[in-house]
Amino acid sequence: MIDLLTIFVLAVFVGFEVVSKVSTILHTPLMSGANAIHGVILVGAILITGRAEGALEVTLGLAAVFLATVNVVGGFVVTDRMLEMFKGHKAGKPVRSGANGHKEVGG
Amino acid sequence: MSPTWVQLAYLVAALCFVLALKGLSTPRYARAGNLLGAAGMALAVVTAYVHGAVRNGLLIVLAVAAGVVVGIPAARSVKMTAIPQMVALFNGVGGAAAALVALTEFLAVPHGSVLFQLFTVLTVLIGSVSFSGSVVTFLKLQEIMTTRPVLLPAGQLLGVGAAAVSALLALSVVLTGSGVLLVLLALAGLALGVLFVLPVGGADVPIAISLLNAFTGLAVAASGYVLANTLLIVAGTLVGASGTILTRLMAQAMGRPLTNILFGAFKATTATAATDEQRTVRAGTVDDVAIMLGYAHSVLVVPGYGLAVAQGQHAARELAQVLEQRGVTVHYGIHPVAGRMPGHMNVLLAEADVPYEHLKELDDVNPGIGSVDVVLVVGANDVVNPGARDEPSSPIYGMPIFDVDRAKAVVFMKRSMRPGFAGVDNSLLYNPKTTMLFGDAKESLTKLLAAVKHV
Secondary structure, X not given: OHHHHHHHHHHHHHHHHHOOOOOHHHHHHHHHHHXXXXXXXXXXXXXXXXXXXXXXHHHHHHHHHHHHHHHHHHHHHHHHHHHHOOOOOHHXXXXXXXXXXXXXXXX | OOOHHHHHHHHHHHHHHHHHHHHHOOHHHHHHHHHHHHHHHHHHHHHHHXXXXXXXXXXXXXXXXXXXXXXXXXXXXXXXXXXXXXXXXXXXXXXXXXXXXXXXXXXHOOOOOHHHHHHHHHHHXXXXXXXXXXXXXXXXXXXXXXXXXXXXXXXXXXXXXXXXXXXXXXXXXXXXXXXXXXXXXXXHHHHHHHHHXXXXXXXXXXXXXXXXXXXXXXXXXXXXXXXXXXXXXXXXXXXXXXXXXXXXXXXXXXXXXXHHHHHXXXXXXXXXXXXXXXXXXXXXXXXXXXXXXXXXXEEEEEEOHHHHHHOOHHHHHHHHXXXXXXXXEEXXXXXXXXXXXXXXXXXXXXXXXXXXXXXXXXXXXXXHHHHOOEEEEEOOOHHHXXXXXXXXXXXXXXXXXXXXXXXXXXXEEEOOOOOOOOOOOOHHHHOOOEEEEEOOHHHXXXXXXXXHXXX
């Protein structure tokens, strides 16, 4: 048990540390990415269903597998779609600006 | 204990998750981070299946397939404007899955150690709260139910009551190991989640989602103790911890303490609407506004959710370019919570190829706002509401705003006189400096574009 507690405490600090400095722009993608990661409950759902015997347990387990899968795939796909929008504007470096932008006017 | 190769695979997956979160915090590596997270997840899931699916293998594959069939199209087809509620929904099903996992394990092993029962109880309770809370935030953002804070009579009492009942049930489950009581606990958790989110209104809802996201992380971590699985503990804790920090950061961006956001609505009484004398609104025509814009020296565009809904970002960019050709300086004022999620406007304008350096934040804009000739408010409302600055009775009091009422003139593009997402009246509408331009943001912008060319 103390091993698991150690892991827990260390993970708390890592969790605090990795997101301590994040710009406002990335708040939502980060939330969404973290959301996908807690879909790891799918691992737990597979493990319990994989050894379930009674009909009730199997049903509940499968429901958990289904829901967790929706969480995982939906979470990662939606995050990717959000981040796709940032392409060309990464790290604050504008790609289209100045002269190029002005020429398109009036079209 | 699982075999070494399984442990190692879980370790690699956990590392992927850490790096994913790290990557997601920097613009340059955000997308790569997300993909790395997905890769780690795939590794973990395949490992769990190969090692753990002794029985029901085919059924598990079918359930995963069903989840993929539901999840991917939902995530792909959702409109950019509706993404926050989609995230809320995905978060909710994750919470429900965690609760179900603990419940199932409890049914299989009814009389474990006290610690096992304690973590089972925690998983079920937090998972249920997260599920029902997320569903309510979804309903709010989807505008299926009102976006305003919902204050039940004696709502606070009900909340405390539900919390007390939950705690009592949790204790009795730990002591008795009763499955029936555990199901009752799940129900109490569902009620608690609803009561928790109902009073949160308007622009604060994304912050509630972020907090519920952290909750689900904790539920997953607790389930890791139930199953003695280190990966679940590490990943769940990571999300719980980073989600908590993120929630605080988001609250800071709103300029308010978290407790105020979650429980502020309890305090907000019906003190507003006292000064409802005959206030007049000045509506302008497209040509009036075109002249104002065309002969201005500097223009500030403040976009909001209305621009996103109308998909008017391209029209806004074209209008800005025409104005720039006339020698007008055009900047965009981007409020941290404009739209329905932080960063919403950056995403939207980036899509329309608005140069990054034209996007200005609150602190860049407000000091010099007195010299701005025309502020064009496009589909924004709460982020320019002077009440947030001047009226302590306002529910959004304390939120930083663009002080557009201090600019020389304001053009307010709006669909109707309806109040904004937070449901708060905006005195800026009645300001003598303000000209209203009613209509859909995209249509109005397109008309303006044509009109400005002929000024």
